[in-house]
Amino acid sequence: MRTDPTVQHLRIGQDLLRGRRARRKFAAAVILALVATAAGLAAPLLVKEVISSYSRGGSITAPAVLVGGAALGSTAGSAASGYLLARLGEDMLFRIRQRVMAHALRLPVSTVRSLGTGDLVARITSDAMLLRAVVDTGVVQLPLAALTVAFTLLVMATLDWILVLVTAGSFVVAGIAVAFVLKGVRRSTADQQEAVGVLAQQFTAHLSALTTIKAHRSEQHAADRLGDEAAAVQATSLRAARLESLIAPVMGLGQQVALVSVITSGGFRLAGTQLTTPDFAAFLLYLLQLVQPALVIATGMGRLQAGLAARARLNDVLALPQEGDGAVTAAAVQRQDEAAIVFDKVAFAYAGEPVLHHLSFTVPRTGLTALVGPSGAGKSTSLALIVRFMHPTEGTIRVLGRDVREWTLDELRHRIAYVDQQFGLLEGTVRHNLQLGRHQPFDDSSLTAVLETVGLLEDIQALPHGLETVLGRDNDLSGGQRQRMALARALLSDAEIILFDEPTSQLDSINEKRLRAVMDRLAADRTVVIVAHRLSTVQHAHHIVMIADGTATASGTHRELLDRSPLYRELVASQALASG
Ligand SMILES: Nc1ncnc2c1ncn2[C@@H]1O[C@H](COP(=O)(O)OP(=O)(O)OP(=O)(O)O)[C@@H](O)[C@H]1O
Ligand SMILES: [Mg+2]
Known part of the structure; x- marks a missing residue:
């Protein structure tokens, strides 16, 4: 594929934040997500207050109401932020689709022929959908989840730093395993999208020759050929799915290891009185809360890799040179006496x-x-x-x-x-x-x-x-x-x-x-x-x-x-x- 080095590639950040309204929506989404995260982080500390207050024989109404408020705030905040992000993502996709379609229409006829109309259609439909995940996960959820993990570990460290080291150790081992899986995910998504493009191209070509196929009673033969292409898509998709399905269990395993290690060493520290019961309860709650953002990071990275593979396929189209305009020179004056x-x-x-x-x-x-x-x-x-x-x-x-x-x-x-x-x-x-x-x-x-x-x-x-x-x-x-x-x-x-x-x-x-x-x-x-x-x-x-x-x-x-x-x-x- 001949590409044009001067081409404007897709820049997710710029494409997402085009215009003041988009930037305002983005800021609101980030703030809402931060509020939701903060409320989520506060909940276990408030639970700890409820337990302490109860063991002191004090009133638990106020801290209990606060726990409820924090849980509600966390839910509402993340829902609103999720919706705002979805809108931003759709706006971005709309612009990217428009841009890629307009570019494709300005490509030389021979380029479009050699790419194939079906393949081009697959790019602005299925690849663009994958790209959407980059917005959902890559732009906000991933950084926010990373922030949540960091803050949670920090708060946990104030409760018991030795237990934090035990926790972090277990997750790091799981993280290294996941990183290997992610490398494969990007490669197999690229293969999968290419196979989808070939299938779309073949199907389009068969449909446009439908009368010829029918006249020759060749429907079954055509269906078999298309079936082969569909099988190729299935094979590549399964490879990607196999890799992706490893991510959550590996992270789950990390959590199990962390939980067992923390409970064992926490038990010793509780017996040795380096740790109080309310602190241990709060620590365990935080540990459970850590699973969610850690999983978001792991699966989000998978989707991000898939989205980046899709972006590469859209960029490939944008990199193709459009029909060039002639350099109009002063010498090129139209002479009336010349032939047409x-x-x-x-x-x-x-x-x-x-x-x-x-x-x-x-x-x-x-x-x-x-x-x-x-x-x-x-x-x-x-x-x-x-x-x-x-x-x-x-x-x-x-x-x-x-x-x-x-x-x-x-x-x-x-x-x-x-x-x-x-x-x-x-x-x-x-x-x-x-x-x-x-x-x-x-x-x-x-x-x-x-x-x-x-x-x-x-x-x-x-x-x-x-x-x-x-x-x-x-x-x-x-x-x-x-x-x-x-x-x-x-x-x-x-x-x-x-x-x-x-x-x-x-x-x-x-x-x-x-x-x-x-x-x-x-x-x-x-x-x-x-x-x-x-x-x-x-x-x-x-x-x-x-x-x-x-x-x-x-x-x-x-x-x-x-x-x-x-x-x-x-x-x-x-x-x-x-x-x-
Ligand atoms: N898109 C294409 N890709 C490759 N070869 C092509 C393409 N279009 C035409 N050709 C080849 O170029 C040659 C000239 O084709 P062209 O269509 O110009 O012929 P023509 O004189 O218009 O014929 P006709 O009278 O049948 O329309 C033919 O040998 C044809 O096979
Ligand atoms: Mg002709």
Whole structure:
């Protein structure tokens, strides 16, 4: 994974305390937690008072009420502090999710493809949830528990310091054992989250090919493959669970050892009168109270390790470089006399596999330019290079007189309307789909006019809620309708250059004719580049470029190419044959 060293990594502290309100909430949570801890610490001392007072024959009402108050205060304080922290944690997660999603949408298409959509989804759902534990435990509970342990030991030392040494010794031995376990927890959580990512990716990929799987009656085979991935998740999760399940018993063992040692040596000290009964009672209560924060420290460290492993996976996404903006130089002035698009000896390879070689051609400012050629020749790749989804490995592409690398992405993509071969629809209303990329809303009359132009108005009006129908789940469009939606979107843009990849592949001849008229109208004052297999769509183009094996073999008008290019003649002959 190529990473960007200048990237802003997730900083839990900063992310958690963004804004004054967050800092106030955090302060309140800390104060409430401190109050709860202090009240909890005071309780045994007050119990000691109750016992002393009773043995002196005095009243126990006041100290008993105080014991109750301390217990109540401790409970209420820790509940309120827990809730405040949960809110802060959720706020932080909300911001982190937004940030990671926004970053992912700005990554180059090839990066997203190689990461996998499912894996990305797993990161902002399951990894982000694990990260939440860092807030709960790492930021307050852990330090507070450590503080509680320290204070408790201090108070215990005032009662009997020798017994404190016995206690601390037992817990230190348990602590060393737990530290070893924690190292493994972080590693196995990272493995577990990676396996979850792979499973999510596989499941997403299978769902998006669902019709193909069903058509081949391959559901069981697909389910078995997914089952293997689920088993991999189970194996890694079990490894993590095995390690985590050791933490509490090891700490429990430490407590048992401490309890036995303290009771034994305490008994001797009681007999030797170095220790009084109320002090011993209070000491034992403190010892029991020590278990809770000690356990919080041990299990909290486990969750912290898991959260940190998750944070690393989110940071990996944030470290991926976004699509870069070109450095706009003063020399890069747009010349009016230049062609709209110039390919100058362009080479390109997908993952080291060469696809374009020395590809050179020119697209004039106005008029219809067609790219034709056999399947896999590199036509779609050329269009993708114009909108800078990828970069040429050699040569240059100039758009409106300026090297494509020198445009800012905003400027470049604002000037180009690109309709790819997928005719992607977003899950959203028809209106939302048409409005894509536009900040000012279109009024209904412009939307209906455009839908009429591409011959889609009746189909949209027939949908249950017209323009407000949500597309993508229960209401979908046919291939040809999608194609016309994509065209409508391009018509609504005010781009100077329009790139169409196979815009008529799924249209009937009536719609194809209608579309040709639309293209001609557009080409009167804009640059229109169209990739098409069907020569009927493009043979009237002003300029045709023949691409074969990643290079331009000929260019000119239909007539000129018939004379010059044997491959073009072959293409025409084969289609005449097919249609005749
Ligand atoms: N994302 C990708 N990763 C790797 N190789 C790719 C990718 N997209 C296309 N290719 C390869 O690049 C070559 C050119 O593909 P391209 O899509 O540009 O062809 P095309 O001329 O548009 O073909 P068609 O007419 O079938 O749409 C093909 O050999 C294809 O296998
Ligand atoms: Mg293509």
